Amino acid sequence: MTVLGVIGLVVMILIGIAVGFLVNPIFGAIVGLILVILYLLVSVRIIFEYERGVLFFLGNYRGLIRPGLVLILPFIETLIKVSTRIQVADVPPQEIISKDNVPLNINAVAYYKVNDPERAILNVENYRVATFQIAQTTLRNIVGQFEMDEILMKRDEINAKLRKIIDEDTDSWGIEVPIVEIKDVELPENLKRAMAKQAEAERERRARVILAQGELEASDRLSQAGRKIMEEPGALQLRLFQAMQEISVEKNSTIIFPYPVELAAIAQKFLNRLNEETE
Secondary structure (H helix, E strand, C coil), X not given: CCHHHHHHHHXXXXXXXXXXXXXXXXXXXXXXXXXXXXXXXXHEEEECCCEEEEEEECCEEEEEECCEEEECCCCCEEEEEEECCCEEEEEEEEEEECCCCCEEEEEEEEEEEECCHHHHHHCCCCHHHXXXXXXXXXXXXXXXXXXXXXXXXXXXXXXXXXXXXXXXXXXXXXXXXEXXXXXXXXXXXXXXXXXXXXXXXXXXXXXXXXXXXXXXXXXXXXXXXXXXXXXCHHHHHHHHHHHHHHHHHCCCCCCCCCCCHHHHHHHHHHHHHHHHHHC
């Protein structure tokens, strides 16, 4: 309670007592009670735990009032309550031109709290509106310094830069800005289609590269298998028998003509001899 508030309450009680002495004790008591009730209705203030009161006397700053029940002198003293909880400034979508001249619609959210109620009331007319405006302006200025790809990929870096600048600008108002986050980045429709085509082309390129790598690995394995079979002449015959067995399992009309490996060896020797005679 302020001193003037208590003095005002005492004056109301004394007026009731004086009326009781001059007119009628019962009437004086009723008048005094009515005056006290009216005075309490216009002078009592309740400050919650998360609030602080800034007190003015005839326009002059008198100090901060702690949470609790407060009694002020009406029309002489003024009490402004300031919340010290974290508050939210939701910045609506802004059309911003990125560094590479791409129009983007970006919205953000800034979380702030009042650390010094005295400066929040004395140094700025409306700290809520001021914080909102400085967050909106800083968002446009900072995001415009980045290219579109950087905005999409470096959100943490942009958020940290936004928070630092907004916190420095609002520090003289007794405002702390612990968090600033970009909520959404909306791209133009034509740019979305172009990015979708680019992503599709990139996936197709990767698929072709993987297929080519698979064929290369398969050719290497086949080449190794061929060299291994050439080292063992009987291996080719065994492989032929295995293929015949696999084909015969299926119920089809395939006709198999076995080709003896020995005949191939005889033909190769005959060709070699013809070449030697020719030379």
